[in-house]
Structure formats: C-alpha cells, structure tokens
Amino acid sequence: MTSNASTILLIDDEPQIRKFLRISLAAQGYHVIEAATGGDGLAQAALAKPDLLVLDLGLPDMDGQQVLSEVREWSQVPVLVLSVRAGEGEKVKALDNGANDYVTKPFGIQEFLARVRALLRQSQAGESPQATVSVGPLTVDFAYRRVSVEGVEVSLTRKEYAVLAQLAQHAGRVVTQQQLLKDIWGPTHVEDTHYLRVVVGHLRAKLADDPANPRFISTEAGVGYRLQSA
Numbered sequence: 642m643t644s645n646a647s648t649i650l651l652i653d654d655e656p657q658i659r660k661f662l663r664i665s666l667a668a669q670g671y672h673v674i675e676a677a678t679g680g681d682g683l684a685q686a687a688l689a690k691p692d693l694l695v696l697d698l699g700l701p702d703m704d705g706q707q708v709l710s711e712v713r714e715w716s717q718v719p720v721l722v723l724s725v726r727a728g729e730g731e732k733v734k735a736l737d738n739g740a741n742d743y744v745t746k747p748f749g750i751q752e753f754l755a756r757v758r759a760l761l762r763q764s765q766a767g768e769s770p771q772a773t774v775s776v777g778p779l780t781v782d783f784a785y786r787r788v789s790v791e792g793v794e795v796s797l798t799r800k801e802y803a804v805l806a807q808l809a810q811h812a813g814r815v816v817t818q819q820q821l822l823k824d825i826w827g828p829t830h831v832e833d834t835h836y837l838r839v840v841v842g843h844l845r846a847k848l849a850d851d852p853a854n855p856r857f858i859s860t861e862a863g864v865g866y867r868l869q870s871a
Contacts, residue, residue, distance in 0.1 A: 647761050650675075652677075652681075658697070661750075662753075669754060682700075687715075694718050696722050697723055706734060714825070721741060722740045742760060788805060797847060800825060807820075813867070818864070
C-alpha cells in the first residue's frame, strides 16, 4: 500500500462480506477500514476521512438509508450502496438520499471494483469530511453529531443540526438559502424560505447568538447565511 492510497470505509454487519471486500480492495492497493454498525460507521466517516464509503443498508442499529442521509448532512464523500435490496423503490430512495451508485448482492467482484475505481476518479479533492469545526466557543462534532458552546452541549433538532452542520462545513463562506433548502428539505422546497428562517431563529436562540450582533451565524440579506470563520 502506498502512502497516497485511497481509503475506503466498509459499513456492513456481515463479517464474511467485510473480509472478502477487504482482501479484494487491499489487493488493489486501497487502505480499508471497517464498521459493523451505522453508528460506528458515521463516527469513522468523520474521523477517518475516507475517500469512498461502501454502505450496506441492513445494519443492526439503524437503517443504511438513515446513515446515508446523515452523512449527506455534512459530507460529499462518494457513497456506493451494496445491498440485497434489489427493488427499484429502494434504489431510487438511496440515490435521492445522496448515494452515488448502487450494487445489489450477490455481486461480481470485478464489476464492484470497476465501480469503485469510477467513483474515486469522479470524486474531487478536498471533499473529505472534517471531524470537528470550531468557531470561537462553538464546536460542531460531526463524528458524534454533538454541538457545544463553551463546553456545554446544546440539544438541537434534526433540521437545526443539519443547517448548522452545512454552515460549519463551509465556515467563512455564504451558503445560499436555496442550497440549504434543497439539500435539507429537498428540491421541491427551494422557495420555502420561511422554513429556513424559523429553523435558523430557533438555532440562534439555542446558541445564544444575537442576530443583530452575531457571534456565530450572520445573515447575508436576500442571499443566505454564513458561519463566522474560526
């Protein structure tokens, strides 16, 4: 394995499948890490900064579709779903949730490796997730989906966390209202700016962030929001 080998994270609860894929991928020069649960997979995705994520949907602690949705709240790491679920509806759902490709079990290893190579070619440099982002006393821990201010954990709803996580991934830069609405609520809600205003208002209240003199989230009038850079 070379020092610049791509890192691939396998999230699958079947030890035999993980072993088979680990041997096959390692033989091609890839660095392989593994997780047997969705929770561990999410933590590894943030901490290990993989170049590609191979995700099974039938996990013991949470559905793989949920894992995929949560990863997409803060990362654009390529995701290849590998699942026994062969129905069109399941495939469409995974792709809508942000999967880049979908392979059904049982599968041919040569086809699988070809799809891995294609996704790695398509991926852009610099898209690996960060484990944490800190802005002054505010810390967003992507591995454990925790937000704290001055060391005190803040309880956020799913949507509040999703908005903050996306802003944190682009700290110092404006994220447009349309982009936030599309990524978090879906493409049919890009005009529903009131949804976003309500969530940002609640988020600011929980972070004790004065919109008139923001420590964390500033409004770019008519455009979007910006998390102050660290």
